Amino acid sequence: MDIANLELDVSAMPAEFTLFRGEVSSDEWSTAAFAIAEDHGRLVSLWGNQRGDGTFVLSSVYDIGALIWLDLPLAKGSISYPDISGLFPSANRLQRAVGDLLGLEAAGAADSRPWLNHRMWPADYFPLRKANSGKEEFADDLADDYQFVQVLGDGVHEIAVGPVHAGIIEPGHFRFSVVGEKTLRLEERLGYTHKGVDKAFEQLFAVDGYRLAGRMSGDSTVAYAWSYCMSLENIWNWKLPERATWLRAIALERERIANHLGDLGALGNDAGFAFGLSQFMRLKEDVLRLNKKLFSHRFMMDYICPGGVERDVDADGLAVILAQCAVVEEEVRTLQKIYDDHSGLQDRFMTTGIVTFDVATKLGLTGMAGRASGIIHDVRIDASCAPYSKMDVHVSSRETGDVCARVDVRFDELFESLRLIRNLIGNLPMGAIRTEYVERGPEGSGAGWIEGWRGGIFTALYVDSKGQISRCHVHDPSWQNWPVIEYAVIGDIVPDFPLINKSFNLSYSGHDR
Amino acid sequence: MMWPLIRQIAKVGIVTEKRPVAQEMENPKEIHDEILKILGRALTIREVDAGSCNGCELELNALGNVYYNLEGLGIKFVASPRHADMLLVTGPVARSMSHALAVTNEAMPDPKIVVAVGDCAINGGIFGTSYASLGGVSKALKVDLAIPGCPPEPIVILEGILTAVRYRMRPRTGEK
Numbered sequence: 001m002d003i004a005n006l007e008l009d010v011s012a013m014p015a016e017f018t019l020f021r022g023e024v025s026s027d028e029w030s031t032a033a034f035a036i037a038e039d040h041g042r043l044v045s046l047w048g049n050q051r052g053d054g055t056f057v058l059s060s061v062y063d064i065g066a067l068i069w070l071d072l073p074l075a076k077g078s079i080s081y082p083d084i085s086g087l088f089p090s091a092n093r094l095q096r097a098v099g100d101l102l103g104l105e106a107a108g109a110a111d112s113r114p115w116l117n118h119r120m121w122p123a124d125y126f127p128l129r130k131a132n133s134g135k136e137e138f139a140d141d142l143a144d145d146y147q148f149v150q151v152l153g154d155g156v157h158e159i160a161v162g163p164v165h166a167g168i169i170e171p172g173h174f175r176f177s178v179v180g181e182k183t184l185r186l187e188e189r190l191g192y193t194h195k196g197v198d199k200a201f202e203q204l205f206a207v208d209g210y211r212l213a214g215r216m217s218g219d220s221t222v223a224y225a226w227s228y229c230m231s232l233e234n235i236w237n238w239k240l241p242e243r244a245t246w247l248r249a250i251a252l253e254r255e256r257i258a259n260h261l262g263d264l265g266a267l268g269n270d271a272g273f274a275f276g277l278s279q280f281m282r283l284k285e286d287v288l289r290l291n292k293k294l295f296s297h298r299f300m301m302d303y304i305c306p307g308g309v310e311r312d313v314d315a316d317g318l319a320v321i322l323a324q325c326a327v328v329e330e331e332v333r334t335l336q337k338i339y340d341d342h343s344g345l346q347d348r349f350m351t352t353g354i355v356t357f358d359v360a361t362k363l364g365l366t367g368m369a370g371r372a373s374g375i376i377h378d379v380r381i382d383a384s385c386a387p388y389s390k391m392d393v394h395v396s397s398r399e400t401g402d403v404c405a406r407v408d409v410r411f412d413e414l415f416e417s418l419r420l421i422r423n424l425i426g427n428l429p430m431g432a433i434r435t436e437y438v439e440r441g442p443e444g445s446g447a448g449w450i451e452g453w454r455g456g457i458f459t460a461l462y463v464d465s466k467g468q469i470s471r472c473h474v475h476d477p478s479w480q481n482w483p484v485i486e487y488a489v490i491g492d493i494v495p496d497f498p499l500i501n502k503s504f505n506l507s508y509s510g511h512d513r
Numbered sequence: 514m515m516w517p518l519i520r521q522i523a524k525v526g527i528v529t530e531k532r533p534v535a536q537e538m539e540n541p542k543e544i545h546d547e548i549l550k551i552l553g554r555a556l557t558i559r560e561v562d563a564g565s566c567n568g569c570e571l572e573l574n575a576l577g578n579v580y581y582n583l584e585g586l587g588i589k590f591v592a593s594p595r596h597a598d599m600l601l602v603t604g605p606v607a608r609s610m611s612h613a614l615a616v617t618n619e620a621m622p623d624p625k626i627v628v629a630v631g632d633c634a635i636n637g638g639i640f641g642t643s644y645a646s647l648g649g650v651s652k653a654l655k656v657d658l659a660i661p662g663c664p665p666e667p668i669v670i671l672e673g674i675l676t677a678v679r680y681r682m683r684p685r686t687g688e689k
């Protein structure tokens with residue numbers, strides 16, 4: 001889609017990828033959403049902010065080939081903006097979250113139930129309003145009367161699961177309406193791990209925020225830290241030494257490998273194949289241990305920092321990484337063959353949890369899961385920053401959209417990450433690993449976008465003249481993908497839910513924040 | 514089908530490490546024996562993520578891998594709190610999780626051991642205390658032992674679990 005066709009007053013922002021930004025009126029907010037939806041553009045994120053003068057601004061970011069960031073300033077005293085959830089279903093929960101955190105209303109939205117506020121704080125307390133410190137505490141005696149959608153009919157009953165689940169996983173609530181063992185409907189309720197991160201950012205200096213960003217979702221700490229740092233580096237116009245971005249990419253691909261290894265094992269296990277779990281978890285542990293040795297932390301938390309990375313990897317270290325790539329490659333090829341030939345396993349994987357291309361497109365499925373339904377997008381290619389802009393990333397995709405497709409895409413991406421790492425190491429530039437450190441730059445706002453192992457992680461950062469964060473919105477692709485699971489399970493049996501859920505393995509914490 | 518599996522299993526061999534626990538614990542057999550001596554059976558754990566970033570969960574899951582071989586030591590994560598001796602809690606306690614955490618704790622039979630895993634579970638960590646976060650687990654429950662780290666590494670968690678068992682369970686068995 002051409003920006004010019006939108007007839008909006010937007011201008012290019014300094015960013016490592018193509019990013020346009022502009023202010024729109026309420027009408028333009030709606031017409032732009034309509035035009036973008038018509039043209040198969042995708043909603044990346046949506047959030048709100050309160051300005052110093054007390055007025056509110058709604059912001060949305062779309063991917064239309066380039067990123068386009070729209071700001072809708074509301075008139076003084078106004079808290080209402082046009083709903084776009086009819087056009088972009090993923091906007092539903094994002095708008096409800098804006099309602100909970102900032103007290104703004106999407107006019108005309110069909111669903112205006114609270115989302116993040118489980119009535120642990122009053123309905124008229126909005127933590128992101130500037131008058132509130134975020135430290136307010138409330139007695140938890142408020143009634144939580146969340147209304148689930150009920151399915152009525154002969155023989156229909158409900159199964160309520162969570163927030164505490166069996167096993168070592170994050171909390172969330174799932175309400176199944178079933179007949180026999182067939183799922184008619186699933187409704188998710190999330191937000192249990194909401195810990196007030198957006199407000200916590202506002203107490204930090206911008207140069208320190210990367211540590212908090214790296215703890216949005218522990219399994220994606222590298223991607224989050226990079227996305228955050230990129231937004232800050234864009235605002236302050238820092239140019240990174242090449243070696244720093246190359247090392248960041250090695251870390252990011254290792255994070256992808258570690259997660260795919262763990263999930264491939266867990267998926268085998270959820271289908272009753274414990275052998276897979278023990279084999280893949282062993283390989284994952286090897287990767288984590290080498291991370292600890294070379295990047296100082298098993299998950300590489302705090303490795304990426306503003307201006308570069310914390311630590312260089314010497315020639316010996318690089319050789320060890322290459323050697324590990326070879327071992328992982330060989331073993332995973334063996335394991336893939338075993339998975340492929342195991343009819344019991346394939347029987348569980350195939351045709352389970354199908355998300356068709358049409359449903360995926362309509363709901364905005366993104367990232368790895370999107371590619372398994374034929375939606376061929378990857379931030380490493382669509383909006384590539386260094387070093388990806390100098391590389392040739394091969395995208396893997398499938399058409400079937402079932403658990404099997406998500407397993408296959410993970411295998412492909414794992415091998416591709418190994419190839420990229422070899423490439424990165426082969427061409428690793430010499431030089432510094434961090435820019436000259438300056439405490440702060442000018443005030444401003446900017447964006448970062450990085451392809452984590454789940455999908456694109458987007459950051460919108462606002463920094464004031466003192467170098468303090470005045471607003472930070474970090475977006476996890478799980479926002480787009482959680483609602484899709486509600487569709488993926490329809491018609492499958494309830495015992496398939498853990499398998500389907502695992503094939504996406506979405507983040508609760510990254511979503512709840 | 515069986516042959517490639519067996520070949521892979523044989524090729525990998527047994528990688529479980531000889532000394533998974535530092536200092537005083539010499540080998541897995543001893544840990545196993547000690548748990549048996551104190552509890553007379555396996556140790557069962559119910560884990561609750563009260564609001565973590567999921568980093569701590571990654572390490573708790575890693576404990577099950579073949580290097581640490583947790584189940585081989587006689588330590589097992591269970592689904593029902595009613596079957597659990599120990600409650601492992603991660604994360605700052607998100608206020609929205611405080612109810613579920615309390616209910617889980619109540620469902621456990623006495624004597625129960627409560628262990629807070631990770632910096633967040635100790636005092637809220639990087640998330641601190643806010644309108645949405647209660648802070649550390651001790652704000653919600655009586656905590657027997659806290660394991661620091663962000664996240665604590667599997668070996669540190671394992672040491673912590675054993676320390677908690679010794680500290681809480683031994684007096685009840687009448688031994689020193």
Ligand code: SF4
Binds near residue numbers: 564567603634662665
């Ligand atoms: S201690 Fe660290 S890893 Fe654990 S929940 Fe807190 S931030 Fe995440």
